Amino acid sequence: MMRTMPTPAITTVALVGNPNCGKTTLFNALTGLRQKVGNYPGVTVEKKEGIVSSVNGRDITLLDLPGTYSLIASSPDEQVVADVLLGSLKNTPVPDAVICVVDASNLERNLYLVSQIIDHGLPTIVALNMMDVAEQSGVRIDVRHLSDALGVPVIPTVAKKNKGTDDLRAALLAGPAPSSRAMQWTLPETVQRELDELSGMLSAAHKYRSVVAHHTALLLLSSPAAPDEGRTDISPEIRAHVRQDHEKLDFLGIDRYSVFIEARYKWIKQVCAYASSPSLSTGASLSDRVDAVLTHKFWGVLIFFALMSVMFQMIFSWAELPMDLIGHGFDAVSARVGSVIPPGDVHDLIVNGVISGVGAVVMFLPQILLLFFFLSILEDSGYMSRAAYVMDRIMSSVGLHGKSFIPMLSSFACAIPGIMATRTIEHPKDRLVTILVSPLMSCSARLPVYALMIAAFIPQYTLLGVVSLPGVVLISLYALGLVAALAMAWTLKKTFLKGTSLPFLMELPPYKMPSLKSTAIHMWERGFIFLKKAGTIILGISIVLWFLATYPKTENATPSERLAQSFVGRAGKFIEPAIKPLGFDWKIGIGLLSSLLQREVFVSTMGTIYNIQDDSAGSMREAMQRDVNPDTGKPVFTALTAICIMVYYVLAMQCLSTLVVVRRETNSWKWPAFQFFYMSALAYAVTFGVYRAGLMLGY
Amino acid sequence: MDWQQIASLCIVALSAALLVRSSLVKKKKRGSSACGSCDGCGNKERP
């Protein structure tokens, strides 16, 4: 199709499409950025910006948006799309054009959103993505016919392989135009009349642009109840008018909600019939057969837990060798530096503060890499959605639904992306409950604490010849986090966040082979972030901690007495009475204090203080094992203490960044404060219980 | 005070200053679209 209209300069373009259709992949291909991609719906939950550079120097800002099935939003992430297109977002201009990404293997469902976008009147290009998948499943699409029927350019792409992206960029720079086929679908006459009338009233009364007026009118007509006094943005006359319209249409027996949907689908069916031939394959595909097992009521749940167990067992056993190597490496560096710098404070600072503190954390890099290796496979394969589907029954027994499980699974990496992922949850109360419990899931920052305690104090004991005791302990800690999150969700839903859940709808994306390259990139990025943190924040904290553990100096005392007299020693002694009931001494108290805002710091703190206290050669692990409480003559750390520490770290809220994000997502300090207090109380109570029970059992 | 003591105290003061500064800068950057503090979602933009 040739277009002769003059092309106005395009500066901002939005990427819009159904969830999981490849928008972010396309965004990354066009901008060269690396935003997160994953094979499940709901990966992108907020607006992201990038630049598409053009030859003539007129750069275009590209907006990557969350996926949505409709412009009538049902969750906060979908609302972003409607807001951007309607221009109701403060710091974002209305885009000059839209790239509507369509999953070619699912044409009919995807065209629903396309038809809404076209009605919006913005210049539009359709990117017909996933052409490879469509071809494989035997769907044939006539691109020219589709373009004719929609009245916009259609460009076939395979974003993952970078195919068609050049054509897309060229089309973008050529300047697309609005579709000539807007509003081709037909409503029953009465409905159309009311829609036009209401839309006219809205533009007259509120000076809405026609698109916004039309969109609002449609929303008002199809919503279950007329707007009440709470909607101050709509005048009382219009509210009254809407109420009349509702009564009238209801009286005529018109389903105000589905009438619009049906009208669009009627048109879409015609478009599809004209432009595509349906898939030839019949019968259950391989993917369907796999799903029959993986989403089975019983086997699905069993397989999920088995997979998780294998994952954590592997994280523990595979990491052992590289971890030892890194440990030896640090020991060697430490010995080397020790011999170069003469004894004195700089020597101590570097050996006890810097190398032991940072080294203690860096040692756990292998575990972190393995965790992200497994999580990346989980996200790319398509299993994520199956896990959510399978867990739906368990989740609904606590009053949430399967969708809440995706944020919880994401929290295995870090609670922050988990909390962001709750934006896909429609029901505000369900969303809040999920935000409040997600930080109970064990994040990657807890892994070094677990790994340190397990390696030092849980005996290497093999059960039944296959599973090792340390692995079982690690799995139990993750399970404890999950159980605590579910129990807490149940409690919250039963008490002050009551509410019924909406029915659960979750799309199951096709299985995909995770690509080695993207997994490797993901691990590299995560490993880099971990090392960077160790080399900056943890390094800084270790240095300051060394100072606080060395000053004020006491002459003529044993290292242990000197530590006790230092600033941190006094602080630890100060809180000791409060933590004694948990089986913790003042040195563990120092760790608890220093890790109040960031969990990994516990590990670097132990590294530093045990090096200050214990001059003899050997690893910090050995120093901790040797440490004896002078008052009782018993070891400071036993297996029971180690378990208590880990239980405490599973449940306690020790992450400032998470609290800040919760505050932003809930718009008040009330919820992060509540979260902080309930998690601290829970951690204290449960650890106390575990310690008492352990003592009673004779440990 | 020997030179090692002076040097070590300088390093401590410098790190403390850098730590404070970095936490202040972070707070300022937070706000609009990106979360500013997160290192968890892998959304590392290439410069």
Ligand SMILES: Nc1nc2c(ncn2[C@@H]2O[C@H](COP(=O)(O)OP(=O)(O)OP(=O)(O)O)[C@@H](O)[C@H]2O)c(=O)[nH]1
């Ligand atoms: N086979 C195939 N896979 C693709 C193609 N484009 C993207 N993918 C894969 O599809 C999945 C989803 O990609 P994303 O880019 O995250 O999708 P999205 O539309 O941004 O998803 P949300 O942000 O969740 O709405 C990923 O596993 C991609 O690797 C394609 O053209 N062909």
Ligand SMILES: [Mg+2]
């Ligand atoms: Mg995306």
